[in-house]
Amino acid sequence: MxxxxxxxxxxxxxxxxxxxxxxxxxxxxxxxxxxxxxxxxxxxxxxxxxxxxxxxxxxxxxxxxxxxxxxxxxxxxxxxxxxxxxxxxxxxxxxxxxxxxxxxxxxxxxxxxxxxxxxxxxxxxxxxxxxxxxxxxxxxxxxxxxxxxxxxxxxxxxxxxxxxLEQQYGTIGSGYPSDTVTIEFLRGYIRDHGSPPPCARRSWKTVTNLCQTTMQDFA
CATH class of the missing domain: 3.30.420.10 (Ribonuclease H-like superfamily/Ribonuclease H)
Structure with missing residues (x-):
C-alpha cells in the first residue's frame, strides 16, 4: 500500500x-x-x-x-x-x-x-x-x-x-524480538491457536523457534 x-x-x-x-x-x-x-x-x-x-x-x-x-x-x-x-x-x-x-x-x-x-x-x-x-x-x-x-x-x-494491531490482539509490545512482551504474546497465541498470528513474520527464526518450543512444551 x-x-x-x-x-x-x-x-x-x-x-x-x-x-x-x-x-x-x-x-x-x-x-x-x-x-x-x-x-x-x-x-x-x-x-x-x-x-x-x-x-x-x-x-x-x-x-x-x-x-x-x-x-x-x-x-x-x-x-x-x-x-x-x-x-x-x-x-x-x-x-x-x-x-x-x-x-x-x-x-x-x-x-x-x-x-x-x-x-x-x-x-x-x-x-x-x-x-x-x-x-x-x-x-x-x-x-x-x-x-x-x-x-x-x-x-x-x-x-x-x-x-x-493491539485493538485486534490486545497487548503485543513493540513487535521486536528483543521485547519480552512481544515474545510472550507470540508464545501465548501459538499455544492457544497452534500457529502464529497473521501479523507475525513466519519466515523469521524467532517465530519458527517459538512454534517448535511452544508446541513441544504443550505436546
Missing part, C-alpha cells in the same frame, strides 16, 4: 524505513521531499528513535502539511513472500526505490541497508526508471535532516499500525 501526498515532485528527498527487524507487523518505508535542504532548517529533526513520541507526532503533522511525502507499507505476509524470492536487503532496496519513484527527485539520500553503502546505493539506483543521484550512507537518519524527516514519518506510521 502506498500513500502519496498531493504535492508536486521536489528536488531532494530522504528515505528511511521502520520495522525492518520486527517480528510483528508491517515494515514502513517513507520518503520526504523538499526543494532545498534549508527548508528543514527550523525543524528539530533527528533520528526518530532519539525523539519522544509526542515530538515525533508533532513533526509528522508538520511534515505532512509542508512537504511532499511518499509512504510504502508491506505487511508480514508480504515480507514472508518477498523473503522466499530475495534477500531482506533486496526487498528493502525495492521499497526504497518505490518510495523514490513516488516523488521523482533529482537527488535521494537513503539509509543504507547493506554493509557496503555504495553498493546499496547502486542497487537502488538500478531499480529506478528515471535519472536520480542516490547517496546511500549508514546512519543517514542521524547525518541528514531530510533522512531524519523520513525516519519520523516511517516511525509514526508504523507505530500507528502497531496500535491498530
Amino acid at each position: 502506498k500513500y502519496l501526498a498531493n504535492k508536486p515532485p521536489y528536488v531532494i528527498c530522504g528515505v528511511d524505513e521502520a520495522g525492518k527487524g520486527s517480528v510483528l507487523g508491517p515494515m514502513v518505508v517513507a520518503a520526504v521531499g523538499c526543494r532545498e535542504i534549508e527548508d528543514l532548517a527550523d525543524l528539530p529533526i533527528r533520528d526518530s528513535k532519539a525523539l519522544r513520541p509526542k515530538q515525533r507526532e508533532a513533526l509528522y503533522e508538520i511534515l505532512f502539511r509542508d512537504f511532499s511525502i511518499a509512504i510504502v507499507t508491506i505487511d508480514a505476509s508480504g515480507i514472508d513472500d518477498a523473503r522466499s524470492r530475495m534477500s531482506m536487503n533486496t526487498c528493502v532496496a525495492e521499497l526504497h526505490a518505490e518510495a523514490i519513484r513516488g516523488l521523482q527527485p533529482e537527488y535521494a539520500y537513503v539509509d543504507a541497508c547493506d554493509v557496503n553503502a555504495e553498493r546499496y546505493g547502486q542497487t537502488v539506483a538500478g531499480l529506478l526508471d528515471f535519472p536520480c543521484r542516490i547517496v546511500a550512507e549508514h546512519r543517514a537518519d542521524a547525518r541528514h535532516k531530510i533522512v531524519g524527516a523520513a525516519s519520523v514519518v516511517a516511525k509514526v506510521t508504523r507505530d500507528r499500525a502497531i496500535r491498530e
Whole structure:
C-alpha cells in the first residue's frame, strides 16, 4: 500500500524505513521531499528513535502539511513472500526505490541497508526508471535532516499500525524480538491457536523457534 501526498515532485528527498527487524507487523518505508535542504532548517529533526513520541507526532503533522511525502507499507505476509524470492536487503532496496519513484527527485539520500553503502546505493539506483543521484550512507537518519524527516514519518506510521494491531490482539509490545512482551504474546497465541498470528513474520527464526518450543512444551 502506498500513500502519496498531493504535492508536486521536489528536488531532494530522504528515505528511511521502520520495522525492518520486527517480528510483528508491517515494515514502513517513507520518503520526504523538499526543494532545498534549508527548508528543514527550523525543524528539530533527528533520528526518530532519539525523539519522544509526542515530538515525533508533532513533526509528522508538520511534515505532512509542508512537504511532499511518499509512504510504502508491506505487511508480514508480504515480507514472508518477498523473503522466499530475495534477500531482506533486496526487498528493502525495492521499497526504497518505490518510495523514490513516488516523488521523482533529482537527488535521494537513503539509509543504507547493506554493509557496503555504495553498493546499496547502486542497487537502488538500478531499480529506478528515471535519472536520480542516490547517496546511500549508514546512519543517514542521524547525518541528514531530510533522512531524519523520513525516519519520523516511517516511525509514526508504523507505530500507528502497531496500535491498530493491539485493538485486534490486545497487548503485543513493540513487535521486536528483543521485547519480552512481544515474545510472550507470540508464545501465548501459538499455544492457544497452534500457529502464529497473521501479523507475525513466519519466515523469521524467532517465530519458527517459538512454534517448535511452544508446541513441544504443550505436546
